[in-house]
Amino acid sequence: MHSSPFFLWMILTFLLGSIPFGYLLVYLKGKGDIRNFGSGNIGATNVARAGGSLLGILTLGCDLSKGVLAVLLVKTWGHPDWVFWATLSCVLGHIFTPWLKFKGGKGVATLCGALVIASSNLLLAALFVFFVFFFITRIVSLSSIAAAFSLPLFTAYLFDSLGTDFWLIVLLSLLIIVKHRSNIDRLLKKEEPTFHF
Template sequence: MIPDLATPPGMLALWALAGYLLGSVPFGVILSRVFGLGDLRSIGSGNIGATNVLRTGNRTAAALTLILDGGKGAAAVLIARTLAAEDAVQIAGLAAFLGHCFPVWLGFRGGKGVATFLGLLLAYAWPLGLAACATWLVVAATLRFSSLSALIAACLAPVFAALFGLGHAVLMLLALATLIFIRHRGNIERLLKGEEPKIGKK
């Protein structure tokens, strides 16, 4: 189901821009420099997310990156929900995710959006967010692959939404899941070849 379009197109465009700019803040790159870890884009996988920060061995920087990347997705949803209608909430959340993946400040080469995805789900509907986070944690604890955990959580998110009576969010979640799979193309190839590094490996 698609949420009712209650917001004028011009305002939706502004919410999309606001969500994108919020999501595009590259906290992983900023924190890596603050902690003296160097340019995160030249470390490990080159990704700007928390998993790659963890490969530097600095758990504090990785934890902060995880929290802040999730927080910007949550903030986009909560701000839009406070000031606008449901259609703007979904647009702002999607735009924040795109901002993380394609930040203008880094030449549109960003992260894979997993923390931002989980953060916006927690803000959008906390039972949905908790179910997705629990899925990620169980798979990660069992198999130690961050990428596989994200892919499974993304696949199950629309299912969880349907089970929780959030049919209006299914289309948004399918779009997010598709983007997560696209951003994880290389990880999928390495998983199939048995070459994907496990969580915590430098």
């Protein structure tokens, strides 16, 4: 049951994460290329701005689901110790999707989906930070950055040791923060838009 090669699972989870649901849904809706709209991002926030709240929610659900499925498959048929590796692989697939010339989303929703299986307590702690910031600012990017920044801190508190899983979480947090660098630039210039349903 747990004899499947590690690297084959990482390839599978990368490919699963690489499915660009935001791009596909906007295109199928007849709205064109999401990369030419707003921030150019294929994530749920930009999709909602381009195609409406329902399309944004559908994108969010799809991006969450691929994270859930990737880690669930590895935990069930691969090895439970690989769940954070699978999380990283799936998020990397989302961020660097080969189907869009390695320019994908920012990985937040996919990471949240993966954490549903990998560590629900860690997810709940990060979501608390996200919603506190979002309630105060209504800025999705700032809330996501704050939640990503909090992940290693919560991991250090919740996990028994600062082993490989901790450093994988640190890497995931850095990836998400770096992917928000254009948002950080707009935040510093006070040009980042707020979000309302």
